[in-house]
Amino acid sequence: MKPKANGADYMIHILLMLMAVMTILPFYNVFITSFADPASVVKQQFYLIPTSFNLSSYRMLLDGSYVGKALLNSLIVTVFGTSVNMLVTTCGAYALSKKSMPGRSIMMAGIVFTMLFSGGLIPYYLTIKGLQLINHYGAMIFPVAVSTFFLIVMINHFRTIPPSLEESAKIDGANDLYILFRIVIPISKPTIAAITLFYAVARWNEWYNAMLFMTDTDKHPMQLFLRNMLADVTKMARDDMGAAMMSQLNQGYPDGIKMASVIITMVPIMLVYPYLQKHFSAGVTLGAIKE
């Protein structure tokens, strides 16, 4: 028996729908700006209904050598960064899930403490510099090799695996490495897939370490390239990118090019979003540190 929709239902739907429209509208606007004829955007007319479809923003952007490089850099950081994330997190979490390992509680205390207290910007900067990571891709990968949050999610996951499974393998003479890679990881695929996705998104979104440590603009990832473009950092404006357009307007990058960059930077996230969606709950596990 389904109750009939009443006034309250309609109110709720109107409210929720309005919020959905407010979420989508800015994206829609970025989208049409990026595909607009630059002239119609420049005229600043009310532009909610597209009057033109034009690829010139994308063409101008992709003609320059910068975007290709930035995308490649982002790809490198995402692929290698996520691999490092998963390797270090999975192996470490598996060991830390074993209460019988001597020294485990000291390690856990040391890790949890880093969530409460950290060195701050300058000591961090000097550390990376001391490790000779300035202008090295590693600066965008190693300092973010582990997220304590995902580490704890992973430890909790490994705890849910029945010990009998590992014990029987041990009786058959398997060592811990074999058990982890041949038994535990294969049955943990859903959790591993979820955490891989979350890590990959974080690596794709990397701009902060790049801003701090990558002085060589050829090594900038897409996010930092976009940030500099949005801020109209004019030294970024190489003569091979939209230069004619810029001198014509004499006011930094045209909106169409900026928005085309936003779209390009966003596409990978949009592509993985359907998969991310299935794993929402993995990213919000609470009360994780409890023993």
Place this chain on the structure above:
Amino acid sequence: MEKSLWARMVEHKYMYLLVFPLLVFYILFEYVPLYGLQLAFKEFNFAEGVWGSEWIGLANFQEIFLLDDFWTAFRNTVIIALGRLIFEFPVPIVVALLLNEVRTARLKKFYQVVYTFPHFLSWVIVSGILVNFLGSFGVLNQLLDILGFEKVSLLVDPESFRGLLFGSSIWKDMGWGTIIYLAAIAGINPSLYEAASIDGANRFHQMRYITWPSLKSTVVILLILQIGNTMSSGGSGFDQIFNLYNPAVYEKADILDTYVYRRTFSVGDSYGTSTAVGLFKSIINLALLVAANRAAKRLGQDGLY
């Protein structure tokens, strides 16, 4: 019979191998910077490095406590954190309660999927989207112009900038925030609702007397978490502010994290004093976390550690 410590360690030799890279990570990128915190009490000397620099006691702290900019940043950090608690924190709870009332599963899913998407974008992208929408030539102003209103410059007006921070955070993370509450709601025993409706409780009563009480413990934990995070760069919203602010709004938007960044990279010879600002912030953060955790335990919650 209890095995000796050494025997147990040997038994776990592969486990130590597995945990080794993780420990290297925490030592290199968390504990080495902690060691560098001593700079707060030193006059940094580029040639001598952290260890060789000269101890100067609390002189760095005395210096920063005399700076107006420091106190502006401190005040902004506190005000913005309070604003986030008041304006941002309740939104996901309300949205979760509303979503829970949507009876069509597919529609509920649709709303959730739409609201959550922006969470996965960086603040770099979101700032680009916002500038396009709210900038002086953005859609909002075009619309206001057509309707005959004055244009608004939300991005450069100090009076509205904090509102923009709260609004854009809600826009980005409201959907993500609801997930945990929806999970808590999903865990409620359906027989409670059945019993209530037999007793004549309408939907509002059910929300008030069943759904809300079951959410309360989650709300308390998340509230405490957020208070404990006030000063951390994640909790204070460094990424957001850093990508949205500009010199026109520093007086209202500059927080300790953004202040340290600018001091470090634009004021020369400021490593010692900037580290002192960072340490000051970390100590307050630690105190807040410990206090918040104690409060959680007193309320009968599990606490965070």
